[in-house]
Amino acid sequence: MSVERLRCRECGAEVPVGPVYVCEICLGPLEAVYDLEALRGLRLRERIEAGPRTLWRYADLLPVAHDPAIDLSAGFTPLVPAPHLGESLGLRWLYVKNDAVNPTWSFKDRAVEIGTATARRFGFEVLACASTGNLANSVAAHAARAGMRACVFVPAGIERGKILASAVYGPTVVEVDGDYDAVNRLCAEIAEEHSWAFLNVNLRPFYGEGGKTLAFEVAEQLGWRAPDAVVVPIASGNLLAKIHRGFQEMTELGLISEAHTRIHGAQPEGCSPVATAFQDGTDRIRPVRPKTIAHSLAIGAPADGRYAIAAARATDGRIEAAAEDEIVEGIELLARTEGIFTETAGGVTVAVLRKLARIGAIDPDDVTVAYITGMGLKTQEALEGALPPSVRIAATLRSFEEAALVHAT
Amino acid sequence: MATVRIPTPMRRYTNGERVTTVSAGTLAGAIEELGGRYPGLADRLVDGSGQLHQFVNVFVNNQDVRLLEGLATPLDDRAEISIIPAMAGGCGGICVSTPYGR
Numbered sequence: 001m002s003v004e005r006l007r008c009r010e011c012g013a014e015v016p017v018g019p020v021y022v023c024e025i026c027l028g029p030l031e032a033v034y035d036l037e038a039l040r041g042l043r044l045r046e047r048i049e050a051g052p053r054t055l056w057r058y059a060d061l062l063p064v065a066h067d068p069a070i071d072l073s074a075g076f077t078p079l080v081p082a083p084h085l086g087e088s089l090g091l092r093w094l095y096v097k098n099d100a101v102n103p104t105w106s107f108k109d110r111a112v113e114i115g116t117a118t119a120r121r122f123g124f125e126v127l128a129c130a131s132t133g134n135l136a137n138s139v140a141a142h143a144a145r146a147g148m149r150a151c152v153f154v155p156a157g158i159e160r161g162k163i164l165a166s167a168v169y170g171p172t173v174v175e176v177d178g179d180y181d182a183v184n185r186l187c188a189e190i191a192e193e194h195s196w197a198f199l200n201v202n203l204r205p206f207y208g209e210g211g212k213t214l215a216f217e218v219a220e221q222l223g224w225r226a227p228d229a230v231v232v233p234i235a236s237g238n239l240l241a242k243i244h245r246g247f248q249e250m251t252e253l254g255l256i257s258e259a260h261t262r263i264h265g266a267q268p269e270g271c272s273p274v275a276t277a278f279q280d281g282t283d284r285i286r287p288v289r290p291k292t293i294a295h296s297l298a299i300g301a302p303a304d305g306r307y308a309i310a311a312a313r314a315t316d317g318r319i320e321a322a323a324e325d326e327i328v329e330g331i332e333l334l335a336r337t338e339g340i341f342t343e344t345a346g347g348v349t350v351a352v353l354r355k356l357a358r359i360g361a362i363d364p365d366d367v368t369v370a371y372i373t374g375m376g377l378k379t380q381e382a383l384e385g386a387l388p389p390s391v392r393i394a395a396t397l398r399s400f401e402e403a404a405l406v407h408a409t
Numbered sequence: 410m411a412t413v414r415i416p417t418p419m420r421r422y423t424n425g426e427r428v429t430t431v432s433a434g435t436l437a438g439a440i441e442e443l444g445g446r447y448p449g450l451a452d453r454l455v456d457g458s459g460q461l462h463q464f465v466n467v468f469v470n471n472q473d474v475r476l477l478e479g480l481a482t483p484l485d486d487r488a489e490i491s492i493i494p495a496m497a498g499g500c501g502g503i504c505v506s507t508p509y510g511r
Contacts, residue, residue, distance in 0.1 A: 029497040
């Protein structure tokens, strides 16, 4: 449904919809307000099942109407049983939500389809974002699809694959000297002065709703039931909070019976302010200067960190961190056991999943879902030197036989 | 005089002013000075316990003050203070009741 009002999460003040994200009274975050009674009157499950095999099947639960002009068919990605990875971790009912299978190969396409439709609703001509790479790729692609101009801001020095996968769509790519937090601050300042649709700044109340669809899909794909445990990577913390909220909304709307999903969070040790605050028993995040190969999770001052902590605590989940070498091991483990090549953020998720299984935070019989949010070819640098070299031979049978490959394992 | 950039949602307190200046030597002093000049503004920046509000990020010379000395961060004549609302998305949405737990 197209929402018409935004409400402050903290003080409850309401304003008409528009490209605003901060409450003028208390500076709390603004959120979309849905007509719950109208939704309860719909036969939601049937409407969803009759919908397209994209995130727009949940259009009733999204803040903006489907806009075919910007639709790259994001979402409804595979929920893959992961028996081999499960066996190696001692988990009998493990699934991978493979969100690398998206138009620009990351979960960001979900938020960007909603944000771009919203930008068109509000009449913007330029799409923009602060990004560690994946969001920029998605914004550039959707702007191309929509015939809009795009200007994407990324920290200088991110992976070349992520620069290239933005540049090909024809946006202006701005590499900013500084880390993501500096880019984010700059974009907030630009958004104050120029009328651009910064999807993750002034359209955040809409854009952020994309994360919910990762809960909706998993529950639907499990046969309209929530899993027992999920592991979610944390950058800003928004995705984890929205997945929690997604399961809750489905419960409240009667789409599933009550959810008891433990929501676990995963950060790289080189940027783990949320895991640290969680373990310290506080919700006050102390910013850090990130130093990790997991660039897409390298947000030193995560704005939704406290909401991620609240979601983990409310559901008996945990927030853990993975060391750099564990991240690379996680990438390789997922690839070798299940044939899914993820980026560093996915390596963090798998590494933390492994840790949670080892310490008994996930029960062997729990239906468990690991959210894999991006694809591996974008972060090839992380595997530099980690993989064995290929075998090189002459184009002769003899050379092949001499290489002793026939019985090699 | 240090300069202070005021974000849009706070300009209601500054009569629409985007930029102002302060003469204080620390961030805490600057906030006090702003509060004296623009009634209501200081309460938007610091909470009841005297800490910076969770939803406000303050930068001095483009550095997050939480990575500097917080409210004690010193200011010189060329200091540039930016006040930026945190870009939180919250966790609200369709439902307004409390989150489920176990």
